[in-house]
Amino acid sequence: DTEVTQTPKHLVMGMTNKKSLKCEQHMGHRAMYWYKQKAKKPPELMFVYSYEKLSINESVPSRFSPECPNSSLLNLHLHALQPEDSALYLCASSPGQGARGYTFGSGTRLTVV
Amino acid sequence: AQSVTQLDSHVSVSEGTPVLLRCNYSSSYSPSLFWYVQHPNKGLQLLLKYTSAATLVKGINGFEAEFKKSETSFHLTKPSAHMSDAAEYFCVVSDRAGGTSYGKLTFGQGTILTVHP
Numbered sequence: 001d002t003e004v005t006q007t008p009k010h011l012v013m014g015m016t017n018k019k020s021l022k023c024e025q026h027m028g029h030r031a032m033y034w035y036k037q038k039a040k041k042p043p044e045l046m047f048v049y050s051y052e053k054l055s056i057n058e059s060v061p062s063r064f065s066p067e068c069p070n071s072s073l074l075n076l077h078l079h080a081l082q083p084e085d086s087a088l089y090l091c092a093s094s095p096g097q098g099a100r101g102y103t104f105g106s107g108t109r110l111t112v113v
Numbered sequence: 114a115q116s117v118t119q120l121d122s123h124v125s126v127s128e129g130t131p132v133l134l135r136c137n138y139s140s141s142y143s144p145s146l147f148w149y150v151q152h153p154n155k156g157l158q159l160l161l162k163y164t165s166a167a168t169l170v171k172g173i174n175g176f177e178a179e180f181k182k183s184e185t186s187f188h189l190t191k192p193s194a195h196m197s198d199a200a201e202y203f204c205v206v207s208d209r210a211g212g213t214s215y216g217k218l219t220f221g222q223g224t225i226l227t228v229h230p
Binding site: 006033040041042043044045048056088090092101102103104105106107109 | 147149154155156157158159162203207217218220221222223
């Protein structure tokens with residue numbers, strides 16, 4: 001299995017909702033990442049987990065809460081989002097932090113209404 | 114610090130003609146360099162990567178790129194464009210271990226490739 005699987009593919013949520021994005025990989029990778037991509041822009045790093053511990057937080061607002069319950073799973077919990085948080089959220093993994101190969105998922109298209 | 118500059122925001126070619134997408138980078142440490150392609154409403158697919166082995170890197174779908182340290186460039190080429198190549202392409206740099214940006218990918222702003230019949 002050489003894929004990163006993200007669910008759901010599309011999500012519409014209100015500003016008072018709580019939802020979660022899920023990312024899963026079974027390649028034995030020990031680093032996992034969350035990126036946010038706005039329309040017509042490159043992806044921007046949000047979080048890096050290395051060996052299930054938060055390694056990098058790019059000053060992301062607390063309404064985004066990452067979680068890495070095990071080496072194969074990465075979640076992004078969402079609460080009280082704003083319409084400007086609407087974007088494509090991409091998950092990626094690599095054998096280790098800074099390793100030479102990064103595999104991206106297809107993303108979750110999030111719309112906040 | 115690391116940075117990437119993609120010199121063209123849009124490139125338009127005819128089917129069957131060569132493709133050149135230009136990328137310059139800046140990195141404090143010996144970098145790893147990547148090209149990713151993104152089709153509309155899709156995730157990112159790795160085309161090729163340079164990680165200090167051969168400077169001419171061959172990737173999928175007939176793409177290749179040459180790492181030129183003296184010019185700090187990593188341009189992407191393909192001899193003959195196909196309609197299915199129409200997409201957005203990102204040049205990406207990652208510092209090696211020891212760099213302050215270790216583990217972080219820095220993306221260029223992207224180049225949209227249009228292929229005309």
